[in-house]
Amino acid sequence: MFLEVKALQGLRKVAVVGSGQVASKEAYRESFVAELVRNAVHAALDDTGLTIDDIDTLVGCGCDMMDGRSISSVFTLEACGGFMKEETKVEGDGTQAVYYAAMRIMSGAFDTALVTSYSKTSESDPHYYTGLMSEPFCMTPMGLDYVSVSALQADSYASKYGITPEQAALVSVKNMGNAGNNPYAQRKMDLSVQDVLGSKMLATPLRELDLCPSSDGAAAVILAAEGRAEMITDSPAWITGLGCCGDIYYPGQRDLTELASARKAAEQAYKAAGVKKPLKDIDVAEITEVCSYHELMLYEALGFCGDGGGGKLIESGKTEMDGELPVNPSGGCLASNPWMVTGINRVAEASLQVSGRAGERQVKGAGTALAHGADGMALQTNTVIILASSV
Amino acid sequence: MAEAKIMDGNITVPYSWTTGPAIGAFLTGMRDDMKLVGVKCSKCGQVVCPPRDVCPKCFIKNDDYVTVGPAGTVVAFSVIHLPNDDQPAEPPYTLALINLDGADTNLVYLLGDVDPDDVEHGMRVEPVWKEERYGYLSDLKHFKPL
Amino acid sequence: MKKNVAVIGTGQTIVKMRREDVDFPGLCFEAASAALQDAGVTLEDIDAVVFGSAPEYFEGVNAPEKWCLEASGGYLKPHFRVHTGGTVGASTGIAGYYHVASGMYDTVLAITGDKLSEGELQLCLSTVYDPVFGRDFACGAPSAVAMQARQYQAKYGITDEQVAKAAVYNRKNAQNNPYAQLQLDLTVEQVLSSPPISTPIKLLEACPGSDGAAAMVFTSEDNVKKKYADRPVAWVKGVSAMAEGTMYTYRSWAEPIALLTAAQRAYYQCGITNPRKQLDVVEMYNAFAVQDLIWAEGLGLCNRGDGGKLIDSGAMYMDGDIPCNPSGGVLSANTIGATAMVRQVEACLQVMGKADKRQVPGAKTALAHGWGGAIQFQTVMVVSNRL
Numbered sequence: 001m002f003l004e005v006k007a008l009q010g011l012r013k014v015a016v017v018g019s020g021q022v023a024s025k026e027a028y029r030e031s032f033v034a035e036l037v038r039n040a041v042h043a044a045l046d047d048t049g050l051t052i053d054d055i056d057t058l059v060g061c062g063c064d065m066m067d068g069r070s071i072s073s074v075f076t077l078e079a080c081g082g083f084m085k086e087e088t089k090v091e092g093d094g095t096q097a098v099y100y101a102a103m104r105i106m107s108g109a110f111d112t113a114l115v116t117s118y119s120k121t122s123e124s125d126p127h128y129y130t131g132l133m134s135e136p137f138c139m140t141p142m143g144l145d146y147v148s149v150s151a152l153q154a155d156s157y158a159s160k161y162g163i164t165p166e167q168a169a170l171v172s173v174k175n176m177g178n179a180g181n182n183p184y185a186q187r188k189m190d191l192s193v194q195d196v197l198g199s200k201m202l203a204t205p206l207r208e209l210d211l212c213p214s215s216d217g218a219a220a221v222i223l224a225a226e227g228r229a230e231m232i233t234d235s236p237a238w239i240t241g242l243g244c245c246g247d248i249y250y251p252g253q254r255d256l257t258e259l260a261s262a263r264k265a266a267e268q269a270y271k272a273a274g275v276k277k278p279l280k281d282i283d284v285a286e287i288t289e290v291c292s293y294h295e296l297m298l299y300e301a302l303g304f305c306g307d308g309g310g311g312k313l314i315e316s317g318k319t320e321m322d323g324e325l326p327v328n329p330s331g332g333c334l335a336s337n338p339w340m341v342t343g344i345n346r347v348a349e350a351s352l353q354v355s356g357r358a359g360e361r362q363v364k365g366a367g368t369a370l371a372h373g374a375d376g377m378a379l380q381t382n383t384v385i386i387l388a389s390s391v
Numbered sequence: 392m393a394e395a396k397i398m399d400g401n402i403t404v405p406y407s408w409t410t411g412p413a414i415g416a417f418l419t420g421m422r423d424d425m426k427l428v429g430v431k432c433s434k435c436g437q438v439v440c441p442p443r444d445v446c447p448k449c450f451i452k453n454d455d456y457v458t459v460g461p462a463g464t465v466v467a468f469s470v471i472h473l474p475n476d477d478q479p480a481e482p483p484y485t486l487a488l489i490n491l492d493g494a495d496t497n498l499v500y501l502l503g504d505v506d507p508d509d510v511e512h513g514m515r516v517e518p519v520w521k522e523e524r525y526g527y528l529s530d531l532k533h534f535k536p537l
Numbered sequence: 538m539k540k541n542v543a544v545i546g547t548g549q550t551i552v553k554m555r556r557e558d559v560d561f562p563g564l565c566f567e568a569a570s571a572a573l574q575d576a577g578v579t580l581e582d583i584d585a586v587v588f589g590s591a592p593e594y595f596e597g598v599n600a601p602e603k604w605c606l607e608a609s610g611g612y613l614k615p616h617f618r619v620h621t622g623g624t625v626g627a628s629t630g631i632a633g634y635y636h637v638a639s640g641m642y643d644t645v646l647a648i649t650g651d652k653l654s655e656g657e658l659q660l661c662l663s664t665v666y667d668p669v670f671g672r673d674f675a676c677g678a679p680s681a682v683a684m685q686a687r688q689y690q691a692k693y694g695i696t697d698e699q700v701a702k703a704a705v706y707n708r709k710n711a712q713n714n715p716y717a718q719l720q721l722d723l724t725v726e727q728v729l730s731s732p733p734i735s736t737p738i739k740l741l742e743a744c745p746g747s748d749g750a751a752a753m754v755f756t757s758e759d760n761v762k763k764k765y766a767d768r769p770v771a772w773v774k775g776v777s778a779m780a781e782g783t784m785y786t787y788r789s790w791a792e793p794i795a796l797l798t799a800a801q802r803a804y805y806q807c808g809i810t811n812p813r814k815q816l817d818v819v820e821m822y823n824a825f826a827v828q829d830l831i832w833a834e835g836l837g838l839c840n841r842g843d844g845g846k847l848i849d850s851g852a853m854y855m856d857g858d859i860p861c862n863p864s865g866g867v868l869s870a871n872t873i874g875a876t877a878m879v880r881q882v883e884a885c886l887q888v889m890g891k892a893d894k895r896q897v898p899g900a901k902t903a904l905a906h907g908w909g910g911a912i913q914f915q916t917v918m919v920v921s922n923r924l
Contacts, residue, residue, distance in 0.1 A: 011640040030395040058780075064620070065599045068402055070592035070664040071622035074910040078782040084798065087780035087914075088628050091620035092600065100617070100632065107638035108539040109776075127475050132599035136406070137414045138441045141528040142499055143471075143478035148486055151469035152499070156488065159467060159512050202473040203486075242641065244585075246606050246616035248447050252488050252497035253439060256467065264613055376603040381616060400668050404656050406597045411560035444563045447607035450580045452566070 012106045013226035015236030016098075016387060018048035019348035024186040024215035024336030027122030033067065034079035037118035040218035041081050044114065048222050048232050052081040055222070056110035060089040061097035061117035061340045066129045080116045080220075093288075094219070094343025095373025095383040101223050102239050102385075111225045118218040119338035126214040129339070133377055138250070146290060146377065147211065149251055151203035153378045154293035156256040158205060161308035163296060165205055169196035170314045171292035172209045172334055178321060179331025181360035184345070186215050186336040196292075210292040217338030219345050237351035237369070241273030241386030251378050262301035262374070262382035270303070273368070273386040278303040278325070279318070282386075284353045284363040285327045286346040287372040289334060294379060295327065298372065302384070321363070329353070329361040343373030347385060354389040413442040416456050422526040427518065429459040429494050440494040462537055463491035463498070465514040470507040479529075485510050489534055503533030541758040541924060542637045543770040546576020547882040552718040552749035552870035555654035561596050562608035564750045565650050568875070569610050572646065572752035577768075583754070584642040585615035589629030589649035590874040591622060591909075594661040596652050609648045609752075622665075623822065623909025624778065625649060626751065626878030627916035630905075633755045634773050634918075643757050650750025651874030658746045665911070678824065679735035679743060685912060686737050686827040689791035693842040695830060697737060701728035702848045703829035704742045704868060710855060711865025713894035716879075718747050718870040728826075742826035744871035751875040751882050758924075771885035774902070775803035775919035783911045796835035796908070796915040803904075803917040804837075812837040813859055816919075817900040818887045820880040822907045823866045829853070832906055833861065836917070855897070863887070863895035877907030881918050888922040 020043025022036050045051060060073050060080055069075070073089045086109075090097040094117045101113040121129065130146035142148075157163060173193060179185035189195075191209065199209040222232075229236040243265035248254040266278075275281045285302070289295035296310025304325060305313040313319060319327040328334075330349040333342055350369035352358040358366075371385045410418060413430055417440075420428035429440030434449040440459045444452060468487040471478070478484070479501045487510070488497040502510060503519060516534040524530035548571025550556075550564060559567070565588075573579060588602040588609050598604055602611075602618035609616070621628040626649045633647030659677030666672045689695060705725055711717040723741060731741040761770055779802070781788070781795035800812070809815045819836065823829040830844030838859050839847040847853060853861040862868075864883040867876055884903035886892040892900075901923060907916040 029397065063599070064592050064594065064664075068400070068664075069666075069668065070594055070661065071620075071910050073620075074622065074665070074783060074913065075667065077780055077913075078784060082780050083782045083785070084794065085780060086778055086802075087621075088619060088632065088778060089621050091618045092602070093617075096617040100619075100635070103639035103641060104635050106640060107635050109635070109638070129599065131475075131477070132593070132597070133603060135598060135604050136408050137410055137418065138528055139499070140477075141479060142486060142501065143475065144486075144499065145475070147473055148469060148471055151471070152467055152486060152488055155469050156467040200472075202471075204468075204470045204472075206469075244615035244617060245613060246586075246603075246611045248612060249603050249606050250441070250443070250496075250499075252441075252499045253443070253447075254496075256488070261613060265615075268615075375617075376600060380603055380606070383617075398669055400672075402594070402664055404594055404597060404660055406656050408597070408655050409555075409557050409560055409652070411563040412558070414560065443607070444559070445566045445608045447612035450570075450610060450612075 012108060013238060014102045014105045014223055015229040015238045016347060016351035017222050017224045017229050017232040017236050018044050019221040019351060020044035020047055020219065021184045021345055021348055022218040023184045024217040024338050028216045033118055033120045034076045036218040037076055037116055038079040040220040041116055044220035044222050050232065055081060055112050055114045057086040057104055057113045058082040059097045059101040059113060059115045061094050062089065063091060063340060065132055066121060066124060066339065068124055076118065081114060093373040093375035093383060094340050095347060095371060095385060096244060098221060098347045098385060099242050099244055099383055102242060105223055105225050111228045113223040114220060115344060116220040117341045117344045119341045120216045121214045121339060122216050147203050149377045150291045151206045152251060153256040154205050154291055157293055157297055160257045163311040165197055166193055167311035167314055168210055168292040169193040171295045172196045174320055175328050175332045175334040178329050178361065179335035182330045185331040187213055206291055212290050212333045212337035215336050215338040217341045219341045219348055221344055221348050235355035235389060237354045237387040237389060239385060240388045241269030243268030243384040246381040249380060256378055259297050259301035259379055259382065262298060262379065265382045265384040266302045269384040269386050275386065281368060282325055282370050283366040283368050284329060285325060285370040286330060286349045287327060287332060288342055288346060288374045289332055292334065326363045329363055346371040346373055350387045354387050411444050412454060413444045417441050418526045421530045422524040425520045426458050427460040427491055428456050431455045431457050437495045438493060439496045440491055440498055459493040460491035462515055462517045463489040465512060465516060466490050466497055468510050483507050489516060501533040504535035540638050540640055542634050542755050542773045543761050544753050544885045545756050545765055545770050546572050546754040547885055548572030548575055548752045549716045549879060549882055550749045551716050552747045552872060554718060554745060554747060556748040561601060561652045562605040564652060564748060565605045565648055566608040568650060568750035568752040569646060569648050572754050576754035578644065578754060580610050582644050583610055583646045584644055585636050586611040586646045587617060587619060587629055587632040587636060589619045589625040590651050591625050592661060594656060594664055596655045610646055621909055621914050623873055624877050624907040624914040624916045626875050627881060627907035627918065628778055630753055630878050630881045630918065631776055631778055633753060634776055637755045637757050643760055645755045646752060647755065648752040649875040649878045651872045652748045653746040653873060654748050679738050681912060682825045683735040683738050685790035689827065689831050692791050695845040697729060698725055699845040699848050700742060700827045701725045704728045704826035706854050707823065707862050707866040707868045710863050710895065711869035714864045717865040718745055738825055744824045744867045747870050747872045749870065749872035749875050751878045753882060769889040769922055771888045771920040771922060772924050773918065774807035774921045777802040778916040781913045783913055790912055791831060793835060793912060793915060795913055799915045799917045800836050803919050807919050816859065816902055816904050818863060818897045818903045819859060819861045820864060820883045820905045821862060821866060822877055822880055823862065823868055824871060826868060836906060860897045863892065863897055877916060880905040880907060884920050888920055
């Protein structure tokens with residue numbers, strides 16, 4: 001649906017003018033981490049026809065503990081194109097970096113921004129990278145990590161609303177099937193529900209095919225202000241809504257059956273973008289579903305259905321490629337999870353959709369897209385970005 | 392032809408963390424009295440266990456410590472099969488979200504003395520304490536069915 | 538297009554080597570509450586929070602902003618973390634500024650901190666070095682700055698006495714600052730005879746490692762006009778955060794091009810052509826005494842190579858014409874996470890006239906500087922009590 005592309009609350013308009021993604025792989029054994037991000041940056045610059053001199057500011061995104069190196073961004077800075085640039089780094093999820101870069105442009109201080117992120121989880125272990133998010137007193141002794149906490153959340157949600165493993169499996173089938181159309185995706189699989197239910201149990205109710213993989217990858221997006229964006233591309237993806245929200249840290253201290261912060265982030269973004277009926281007003285969504293149950297929870301938090309309605313929504317087919325609101329045509333997080341890069345991939349994919357450049361995964365006539373990113377245990381912090389093409 | 396090499400390494404750092412008053416009270420309560428300490432917000436009245444120094448909603452310091460439990464109800468659980476270092480037990484083991492009696496929030500804890508297949512939502516559980524306690528979370532061995 | 542942004546309140550914790558009475562979230566809560574109180578706002582008035590802390594290895598918890606989310610005021614608010622090494626305090630303040638300057642948010646809390654006492658500080662700092670090429674030789678931060686000191690002192694003939702003078706005046710200034718960790722009355726001789734850490738740096742020329750947090754409340758011009766017309770505020774007049782590289786051949790640690798450019802850009806934004814005259818006070822990130830001189834040159838407070846002459850002239854002292862580091866600088870308190878923000882906080886306090894015993898009389902325009910990483914991040918913020 002083509003909503004009126006008005007500037008965010010009357011502020012300076014910003015668009016995604018191009019992107020570059022390095023395909024997600026289980027491991028890039030022959031590449032040093034700086035090479036991955038350099039390739040992503042070059043791809044983004046090639047996509048836009050810009051040179052690094054055209055970039056006014058760089059916003060990076062990364063994590064020291066994943067890299068096994070403190071202030072790791074220092075050493076990938078040159079590869080990111082950050083030499084002698086106004087530069088900063090968000091440590092968290094890629095969508096937050098895009099969100100912050102957009103604000104920097106909106107301030108008028110910059111006209112163009114490059115947002116980069118990289119991930120080489122193959123060099124360490126996501127069990128540690130996420131497990132180290134535990135507070136040392138009450139959480140570390142329980143050996144928590146993204147698998148166990150996502151599992152507790154999935155169980156909380158499923159047991160409250162009677163969500164079945166079959167309903168969750170439909171998400172995996174859809175996403176890994178969609179990934180077949182995405183040259184950048186890692187897990188491209190033609191699955192049946194039975195395949196998912198027969199995969200190895202990791203932590204009930206999550207089986208291997210219910211959970212995201214861990215990927216190496218990199219991505220970059222380029223943002224530009226109105227006036228500049230139109231000179232760079234014929235099909236800028238205008239940012240019409242931005243929302244970010246964080247929730248309580250300790251998993252037991254919040255209601256894990258819902259994603260209150262995702263709901264609030266969406267509300268903030270929808271208000272600016274004029275989205276009133278998400279299922280109708282949004283044409284395509286790229287969300288960060290760390291596990292299959294998360295996608296169902298996000299359907300509810302993002303207002304695609306009512307509370308507890310996630311299972312029925314996936315069964316209805318409305319979020320399939322030929323449905324009313326295709327979710328994750330790229331395969332989403334279940335197909336590829338290069339951690340911080342994931343959020344940038346979501347923005348890149350959403351921008352490709354509204355620019356009509358999403359190749360075989362294009363949703364026909366997509367005018368308004370939603371990109372969602374999440375960070376922290378049990379999706380503690382969520383960011384929502386709405387992108388729209390001009391009619 | 393150049394060979395891409397792999398270099399293995401480790402980062403090992405010793406730590407000495409300060410718990411702050413709330414977690415301090417929690418761990419001390421476990422060690423000295425085999426009791427579970429929560430904190431009640433003087434403004435909204437919410438009782439949180441494990442206790443935190445700040446109420447997220449009211450943004451005030453909380454130091455009204457209360458005893459909760461010892462029994463509680465399993466509101467969610469997961470049987471962990473995937474092995475890793477630093478786990479509290481040998482897989483398969485059960486982690487649960489336990490709503491201790493008197494608390495408004497849940498505690499994430501290991502269940503024991505129960506077959507993972509027999510764990511149910513709504514099950515009542517109680518703490519099993521170690522004989523020797525040192526002020527670490529592990530003073531509380533696990534929760535078992537009542 | 539560009540909206541004017543002011544700082545209406547700040548908060549700092551008293552910096553100590555080790556705060557045994559709080560955990561990291563508790564420390565953040567202290568600074569956040571203090572800033573809100575100073576600004577005369579409650580958490581309801583805050584539209585967004587931006588958090589900053591330095592390498593996670595310091596406290597050993599990944600994504601510490603998640604752990605400290607509620608304590609930093611982020612419950613159901615926009616909240617994310619910025620991390621740029623030593624400059625993180627400044628980058629977070631700058632992020633707070635951009636939140637408001639973008640027009641998206643009206644009042645924003647920026648908060649930073651670290652608890653360096655939890656881990657082995659120099660061991661953690663050694664993880665900055667390249668695991669293949671550098672880590673086996675790493676000796677934390679002092680070894681890197683020692684190279685900088687050698688290069689600088691050799692190039693311009695800066696003497697060890699001149700460097701020691703910088704240590705002496707900073708530590709003396711700290712005696713006026715209730716938040717400073719170290720408040721020492723020293724002589725040049727005492728500094729020079731203190732044990733070497735990484736030559737030529739001596740113990741009394743080095744910063745401590747600390748636990749502490751700081752916070753700032755930024756708000757829009759509209760809001761200032763509506764609610765703060767009768768109160769002193771610090772307007773953000775110039776902002777720049779530049780990064781240079783680590784691998785390029787013409788790199789000079791004595792004249793970091795990132796600093797020269799950051800200063801140039803910030804000065805241009807607020808019409809400063811003669812920093813020595815137009816700035817009333819400067820808070821620099823002098824983690825080591827020699828940096829007092831290097832940064833003074835880079836910020837244009839004197840000519841290239843005249844850092845030694847500058848310190849000899851007494852211009853940088855409280856009664857000089859360009860007082861530097863009335864707070865005692867980083868030599869007196871260094872939490873790393875909050876340090877660069879404390880420079881911004883102190884600069885704001887100066888122009889707001891709220892710097893108590895360390896107030897430079899009549900200060901109108903102040904500069905806050907930060908450095909970080911492999912000495913290739915440089916930040917400059919200029920604040921003034923006049924728009």
